[in-house]
Amino acid sequence: MPKDSDKPRTPMPLLRKPTAEDGAEIWELVRTCRPLDENSMYCNLVQAEHFRDTCVVAEEDGELLGWISGHIIPESDAIFVWQVAVSPRARGRGLGRKMLAHLINRDECTNASELKTTITPDNEASWALFRSFAEHIGGTLTDKPHFRREEHFGGRHETEHMVTIALPEEVSLAEAA
Template structure:
């Protein structure tokens, strides 16, 4: 069967730490990725500047097509992933999982024993991403309701489930790769 030469080849996005100057582009990306909650442009700028060691930008042909915001939870050996955004033009490349794998290999995340994130019950894409990530690293995924609709959001937002994934030790992660 002949190769389909009409299909454009997709290069792999380049992953890097964000810069403060990426704040506006990150904000625009998140805004284009419904149903993600939009933060202020200033919040994305602060994340890109102050938390750059625990955030990831994916760049393709000069455009930001992927973003993970995260931070180490103070006084705990846990990495919290706040948002994962992938541009519609970069979907289907496994970019979300690739960015997560890149993030947990960062020096800033060396002490992390768990990755935590919150996901609403109906966010099928996020559940699929984090389940796939847990399988890829051989981690256990657990979840419990955490920020509840009525108790925490005054009825204005669906309950967020706290997802916890055990992270392998660094040497086990290297062997798995």
């Protein structure tokens, strides 16, 4: 019986900062990743150009397989992750977690002591990703209702919980693998 180390490993996609030229492909990827909200293609173009230092794309063989949009919260030491999208073709490989680790290890994020995101109560995939990420880096995850269904969304969208992960002082990419 072969050992785990004898199994062929699937190489990870290249993780990099996006460019405006990635905008249309980012938009298409997000559309395949329900329940993510579809933004306009223009929004994704602006994110890829203006917020490229806090966004990540995963590329393999010329195809985008992953996307994280994020930004540093003004007057804060927190990075906010808006969306994490992983192509159905790349799921089950730990790509979401690796992209998050890549992001928080960037020079632009060295002053961040927290990672924040919002998740609806029924988005099991996002809860699993962020819980797994917190566990793997040794961070603490907390959550509380933030954008409320009636108060903020006029009853048209589920309440979004603000999820906060306290980041350890140093996180290596290997720790999040």
